[in-house]
Amino acid sequence: MSRERPGLYGSDRSPDEQTRALRAGEVPVAVYGLGKMGLPLAAVYARATGNVTGVDISEDVVRGVNDGECHVAKEPGLPELVAEQAERGALRATTDGVAAAEGAAIHVIIVPTPLTDDREPDLAAFEAVLDSISRGLAPGDLVVVECTVPPGTSKDLVVPYLADRSGLSAGEFGVAFCPERTSSGRALRDITESHPKIVGGVDAESTRVAALVYGELTANEVIPVRDATTAEAVKLFEGVYRDVNIALANELARLRDDLGIDVTEAIDAANTQPYCDIHAPGPGVGGHCIPWYPYFITSRVAAETPLLLTAREVNDSMPTFTADKLRDELAAAGRDIEGATVAVLGVTYRPGVAETRATPAAGVIDRLNELGATVLAVDPMLSDEVVASFGAAPVSLADLPTRAIDAAVVVTPHEEFDDIDWTAFDDLVVVDGRGTLGDIGHRVYEIGGGPRDESSADADSETVAEVAVEADSSHGGPGR
Numbered sequence: 277m278s279r280e281r282p283g284l285y286g287s288d289r290s291p292d293e294q295t296r297a298l299r300a301g302e303v304p305v306a307v308y309g310l311g312k313m314g315l316p317l318a319a320v321y322a323r324a325t326g327n328v329t330g331v332d333i334s335e336d337v338v339r340g341v342n343d344g345e346c347h348v349a350k351e352p353g354l355p356e357l358v359a360e361q362a363e364r365g366a367l368r369a370t371t372d373g374v375a376a377a378e379g380a381a382i383h384v385i386i387v388p389t390p391l392t393d394d395r396e397p398d399l400a401a402f403e404a405v406l407d408s409i410s411r412g413l414a415p416g417d418l419v420v421v422e423c424t425v426p427p428g429t430s431k432d433l434v435v436p437y438l439a440d441r442s443g444l445s446a447g448e449f450g451v452a453f454c455p456e457r458t459s460s461g462r463a464l465r466d467i468t469e470s471h472p473k474i475v476g477g478v479d480a481e482s483t484r485v486a487a488l489v490y491g492e493l494t495a496n497e498v499i500p501v502r503d504a505t506t507a508e509a510v511k512l513f514e515g516v517y518r519d520v521n522i523a524l525a526n527e528l529a530r531l532r533d534d535l536g537i538d539v540t541e542a543i544d545a546a547n548t549q550p551y552c553d554i555h556a557p558g559p560g561v562g563g564h565c566i567p568w569y570p571y572f573i574t575s576r577v578a579a580e581t582p583l584l585l586t587a588r589e590v591n592d593s594m595p596t597f598t599a600d601k602l603r604d605e606l607a608a609a610g611r612d613i614e615g616a617t618v619a620v621l622g623v624t625y626r627p628g629v630a631e632t633r634a635t636p637a638a639g640v641i642d643r644l645n646e647l648g649a650t651v652l653a654v655d656p657m658l659s660d661e662v663v664a665s666f667g668a669a670p671v672s673l674a675d676l677p678t679r680a681i682d683a684a685v686v687v688t689p690h691e692e693f694d695d696i697d698w699t700a701f702d703d704l705v706v707v708d709g710r711g712t713l714g715d716i717g718h719r720v721y722e723i724g725g726g727p728r729d730e731s732s733a734d735a736d737s738e739t740v741a742e743v744a745v746e747a748d749s750s751h752g753g754p755g756r
């Protein structure tokens with residue numbers, strides 16, 4: 277195929293020659309979406325290929341990347357890598373998706389695929405990128421989908437969409453689903469080494485090229501699966517496994533008072549069995565992934581999915597459960613939540629990530645307002661405007677001790693909260709959503725753990741489970 281850009285799909289050159297061309301920057305790459313996931317991915321592609329154009333709709337993001345700046349917080353190594361790759365000309369950015377597509381032979385899509393209000397996958401951004409790609413697609417190109425999509429999307433949407441609009445035939449270009457298996461806060465490590473990379477193409481040649489490309493990005497194994505739909509299912513199965521597992525932990529945590537045990541201690545002890553991996557209970561499940569992925573499946577299948585939907589119900593009930601637990605703890609202390617001033621600690625969906633999509637804090641704040649509390653909120657990663665948008669009065673961490681608060685709920689334990697001087701407060705009632713406080717000299721109830729105040733027998737003694745877990749350090753298991 278004679279073209280000024282050497283695409284790898286359908287190439288008659290040897291795999292070694294294809295790899296050489298990729299490494300030498302002769303196979304230009306476009307990465308669409310330069311967010312928490314897209315920017316680290318684009319930087320790794322730039323380091324491996326030397327020729328990446330990032331595309332984003334945000335002028336600020338584009339300007340920052342071209343200036344070698346990293347707009348994604350708390351990603352070890354990313355600021356340096358972005359600066360280095362921008363400096364050497366291996367990474368540049370533009371808002372012009374069509375121009376980027378015209379100049380690329382590998383097109384990587386990593387834009388948000390959220391949920392609509394009626395719980396349908398929202399592929400608007402995804403299709404906008406497909407439109408740009410279709411205007412620059414050439415024979416031999418490979419389109420890689422990294423953002424999570426409903427099963428069947430690569431085969432039933434991407435291929436016909438691109439063929440119709442580009443004038444090319446299916447089989448002249450490749451499409452592969454190669455899911456992002458990355459957690460914010462460890463993105464570069466996850467992209468390049470933590471987990472095997474799953475690749476699945478709409479045809480064998482797409483799978484082959486995707487495996488060759490990702491063999492250059494990751495030091496871990498590349499696992500080709502039967503087809504793109506299988507790869508899409510792998511990503512969603514990982515996510516729904518997590519959601520269902522967290523729902524199990526949350527349902528067990530709701531039994532804490534009935535059983536009169538520390539459920540988190542029992543979970544830790546149960547997890548010393550290699551086949552047991554119960555996750556951690558908490559005030560809810562947030563982010564634009566785990567709480568949304570079940571609907572990517574349920575919206576596309578005719579079969580009943582009672583377990584997936586019940587797990588969603590359990591997890592979605594936890595914010596209210598958490599706020600009601602504070603009401604009950606205050607009542608047990610002879611105090612009324614109505615009129616009480618309550619500080620919500622942490623509004624993002626998990627520590628260290630400036631992301632509020634589907635955050636449990638929203639439900640906790642809503643319920644506390646319903647119960648008549650005066651709600652303050654503290655989050656060092658968010659602006660006052662964003663915090664206020666959730667219906668709570670923003671307070672800085674520094675100012676918190678100056679406020680006369682009656683109670684607190686820890687929803688998202690940012691590391692900054694470790695420095696809180698709890699002695700500055702009088703007679704607090706606290707619900708600890710994530711089991712990070714221990715005994716702080718106030719009345720504390722931990723979701724799953726139960727009472728954690730000085731009167732509690734297990735406030736500071738090393739529990740049987742902790743001993744068991746220390747003894748059996750071989751067992752993996754989810755971070756808390």
Ligand SMILES: NC(=O)C1=CN([C@@H]2O[C@H](COP(=O)(O)OP(=O)(O)OC[C@H]3O[C@@H](n4cnc5c(N)ncnc54)[C@H](O)[C@@H]3O)[C@@H](O)[C@H]2O)C=CC1
Nearest residue numbers: 309310311312313314332333387388389401404423424456
């Ligand atoms: N955040 C995570 O932990 C993970 C996310 N994913 C997948 O990656 C997707 C993206 O996630 P994040 O990077 O966290 O989202 P993000 O919200 O941090 O970044 C998305 C970026 O895409 C840009 N964008 C939006 N529409 C665009 C368009 N039409 N063309 C070009 N750029 C556009 C935005 O301006 C933003 O910079 C998620 O929806 C999910 O499917 C996968 C694994 C992990």
Ligand SMILES: CC(=O)N[C@@H]1[C@@H](OP(=O)(O)OP(=O)(O)OC[C@H]2O[C@@H](n3ccc(=O)[nH]c3=O)[C@H](O)[C@@H]2O)O[C@H](C(=O)O)[C@@H](O)[C@@H]1O
Nearest residue numbers: 457458514518522555556558561562563565566625626754
């Ligand atoms: C299967 C899996 O571990 N997926 C990861 C997940 O990352 P994400 O950033 O969504 O965070 P997460 O640790 O799953 O937490 C999601 C939510 O669930 C809560 N959570 C998490 C673990 C747990 O035991 N209990 C719990 O309540 C968290 O507080 C948070 O609110 O989803 C990412 C994604 O697919 O977007 C994925 O790349 C990540 O590897």
